[in-house]
Amino acid sequence: MAMIDLPPALPLMAGAVAMTLARGKARWVIGLGAPILALADSWYVITEGAESFVPFLGHTLNPVHLHHATPVFATIFCIAALGGMLFSLHQDRKVEQSSGLWHAGGALGVVFAGDLVTLLVFWELMTLGSLAIIWSGGQKHSYGAGLRYFGMHALGGVAMMIGIVMLVTQRIQTGHADPLAFSHFAEFAAAWPEFSWQTAGPWLILIGMLVNVGAPPFSPWIADAYPEGSSSGTVILSAFTTKTAIFTLLVGFAGFEALIYLGLWMACYGIVYAILENDVRRILAYSIVNQVGFMMVGIGVGTKLSIDGTAAHAFAHIVYKGLLMMSAGSVLAATGKRKCTELGGLYRTMPVTMWCGIIGALSISSFPLTSGFTTKSMIVTGIYQQGELLAQTGASHTHLIVAWFILEAATAGVFLHAGIKFPWFVFFQKDSGLRPPDPPWNMKAAMIGFAAICVLLGVFPGILYEILPYKLAAARYARVVYSFEHVIEMLGLLLFGGLAFFVLLPILKRKETITLDWDWIWRAFIPRMYREVLSPLLAMLQSAQKTVLETLPGRGMHDSSLPAPIARRAAAMWAVSVPVFLIVLMLLVYLVVYFVLPTL
Amino acid sequence: MKLDDPQAIKWLWAGGLVLLAVVMLVDAFVPHHPHFEGDGVTIDTLPEFFPLYGFLSGFVMVVVAKALGVALSRKDNYYGDD
Numbered sequence: 302m303a304m305i306d307l308p309p310a311l312p313l314m315a316g317a318v319a320m321t322l323a324r325g326k327a328r329w330v331i332g333l334g335a336p337i338l339a340l341a342d343s344w345y346v347i348t349e350g351a352e353s354f355v356p357f358l359g360h361t362l363n364p365v366h367l368h369h370a371t372p373v374f375a376t377i378f379c380i381a382a383l384g385g386m387l388f389s390l391h392q393d394r395k396v397e398q399s400s401g402l403w404h405a406g407g408a409l410g411v412v413f414a415g416d417l418v419t420l421l422v423f424w425e426l427m428t429l430g431s432l433a434i435i436w437s438g439g440q441k442h443s444y445g446a447g448l449r450y451f452g453m454h455a456l457g458g459v460a461m462m463i464g465i466v467m468l469v470t471q472r473i474q475t476g477h478a479d480p481l482a483f484s485h486f487a488e489f490a491a492a493w494p495e496f497s498w499q500t501a502g503p504w505l506i507l508i509g510m511l512v513n514v515g516a517p518p519f520s521p522w523i524a525d526a527y528p529e530g531s532s533s534g535t536v537i538l539s540a541f542t543t544k545t546a547i548f549t550l551l552v553g554f555a556g557f558e559a560l561i562y563l564g565l566w567m568a569c570y571g572i573v574y575a576i577l578e579n580d581v582r583r584i585l586a587y588s589i590v591n592q593v594g595f596m597m598v599g600i601g602v603g604t605k606l607s608i609d610g611t612a613a614h615a616f617a618h619i620v621y622k623g624l625l626m627m628s629a630g631s632v633l634a635a636t637g638k639r640k641c642t643e644l645g646g647l648y649r650t651m652p653v654t655m656w657c658g659i660i661g662a663l664s665i666s667s668f669p670l671t672s673g674f675t676t677k678s679m680i681v682t683g684i685y686q687q688g689e690l691l692a693q694t695g696a697s698h699t700h701l702i703v704a705w706f707i708l709e710a711a712t713a714g715v716f717l718h719a720g721i722k723f724p725w726f727v728f729f730q731k732d733s734g735l736r737p738p739d740p741p742w743n744m745k746a747a748m749i750g751f752a753a754i755c756v757l758l759g760v761f762p763g764i765l766y767e768i769l770p771y772k773l774a775a776a777r778y779a780r781v782v783y784s785f786e787h788v789i790e791m792l793g794l795l796l797f798g799g800l801a802f803f804v805l806l807p808i809l810k811r812k813e814t815i816t817l818d819w820d821w822i823w824r825a826f827i828p829r830m831y832r833e834v835l836s837p838l839l840a841m842l843q844s845a846q847k848t849v850l851e852t853l854p855g856r857g858m859h860d861s862s863l864p865a866p867i868a869r870r871a872a873a874m875w876a877v878s879v880p881v882f883l884i885v886l887m888l889l890v891y892l893v894v895y896f897v898l899p900t901l
Numbered sequence: 902m903k904l905d906d907p908q909a910i911k912w913l914w915a916g917g918l919v920l921l922a923v924v925m926l927v928d929a930f931v932p933h934h935p936h937f938e939g940d941g942v943t944i945d946t947l948p949e950f951f952p953l954y955g956f957l958s959g960f961v962m963v964v965v966a967k968a969l970g971v972a973l974s975r976k977d978n979y980y981g982d983d
Binding site: 573574576648693702710789794795799801802805809816 | 905920921924925927931932933934936938939940942949951953954955957959960961962963966967969970973974975977979980
């Protein structure tokens with residue numbers, strides 16, 4: 302059977318190509334058919350337990366491989382592509398829809414990648430798709446945000462590529478049986494605080510993944526780029542890049558303690574920045590960082606239950622975040638407005654959008670009977686169960702106690718910044734005078750479908766627990782998730798967190814502001830240093846150089862004794878001096894690094 | 902829905918507060934299991950721990966955000982119109 306030798310990403314990528322040529326009804330067939338075909342192919346591969354191997358430069362590529370988390374991520378990526386397409390297809394946005402399928406295909410390719418080369422190839426293909434989605438967004442800052450997005454991800458991709466080359470070279474030298482294999486970097490996770498050149502490969506691979514996951518200091522790209530997609534483009538964007546990175550971290554770096562601290566930072570950062578934000582879809586983008594922070598903690602803890610919790614939460618998160626982005630996208634499409642200060646009171650004329658938005662908001666807040674409750678709490682439970690275990694062995698685990706308390710606080714914070722803030726400012730708050738209608742049928746259908754999944758996973762979590770990496774851990778958890786104690790604790794935490802929102806409402810009124818972030822360094826500081834320091838310095842250098850050259854006998858460019866063509870060439874030499882200076886500077890830095898670093 | 906009616910808003914507030922009161926009442930009678938018993942951390946078993954912790958967390962996060970906003974907020978055209 303040839304089909305199982307092909308990566309399930311291919312139907313999506315073929316669909317992306319076909320979409321560029323399609324017209325009218327054919328677009329619907331391709332847009333909805335490709336994700337369904339990919340889902341069917343994925344599950345065919347999963348149930349057959351298929352593997353495929355391709356010879357490559359004396360090694361073996363493994364483009365179809367089943368990791369423990371492959372079934373759950375493959376399923377949700379296909380569902381996300383399907384929902385995103387359904388939401389978008391009434392518009393003739395061929396570039397965006399084609400890139401959307403391509404982007405989803407890249408993500409699905411990563412999920413089945415059994416070797417590092419396949420991983421890298423699909424990783425980069427995915428980035429190209431998302432870049433095209435952002436650039437076709439048609440928002441005021443789409444072009445600039447896309448450029449910054451690409452710069453950031455190109456850097457991450459290069460880091461990952463260098464890391465892979467270093468690691469594979471090292472493995473070949475030490476006679477590793479399968480030097481290209483992508484699997485758990487177990488020795489690395491155990492020995493992490495000691496940095497040595499021996500571990501530079503995994504470190505660089507990790508950095509590449511951390512760029513995509515939005516860990517500090519790389520987090521600003523999420524709130525910068527995602528809201529610059531179109532009303533439908535952002536729905537697709539919100540699903541894949543960060544969660545693909547979560548998948549790769551889950552496979553490669555489970556139990557890597559540093560991820561706990563990064564995750565806690567992200568969970569809090571997302572809340573604080575979302576509280577200050579005015580742009581509706583940027584609020585939701587910050588809350589992606591917040592939710593991904595929970596998943597990072599789960600990966601860092603790395604027990605079976607927390608791995609299951611992370612995978613389950615990624616699944617639930619993609620659905621409710623897509624739903625929230627659809628709700629915000631419907632509002633944007635109908636009103637052309639994206640700021641809290643310009644919106645309000647839309648409950649009157651957009652009931653479907655409002656109710657679906659509220660279901661998404663309750664899910665992200667992990668309210669009982671929604672998908673967030675049955676998944677996010679599994680991560681939190683994983684933390685204290687590991688704490689109990691370590692307490693028995695006497696191992697140090699203060700960080701787990703701290704992590705538990707911070708994530709419980711962050712759970713209340715999610716309800717406040719996303720669960721209430723989003724619906725409140727968009728649909729209630731004040732009467733903005735806007736009376737937009739609910740969106741066309743396909744957008745409504747996509748929203749209602751995703752809302753139904755949110756509730757379904759909240760009421761029957763067993764369906765999802767069935768396909769998690771370690772089904773047993775989840776099955777045991779299923780017995781306690783709806784314990785009376787757990788439900789009442791969660792309600793107390795959330796409802797009183799919500800009370801804080803309404804008590805503090807007067808100081809939460811939005812103003813037309815943004816909040817500075819790490820990206821200030823490369824958007825403001827470095828350009829300014831270039832303009833005000835480096836540029837004048839180079840100009841000075843140039844004039845000094847000119848003076849020196851002109852005082853040399855018979856060499857100046859105004860030397861009339863020279864024939865005209867040579868004088869012109871002499872003049873052209875000045876233009877080279879800036880790059881030469883920069884290269885010399887780089888070599889100098891290299892020299893310093895070369896001699897100083899080994900002594901550290 | 903007739904949310905423009907001030908009477909409806911009053912009812913919503915009243916309903917919300919009743920809900921909060923019920924949650925607090927039930928919480929007082931539910932036995933809470935400690936999450937880190939082995940370490941002597943039992944604060945999470947106190948009655949009303951979760952409602953109080955939820956409210957305080959929300960409160961602190963808003964205050965921290967506002968404080969940070971004083972230093973880091975800029976007009977939304979700060980980076981120009983690229």
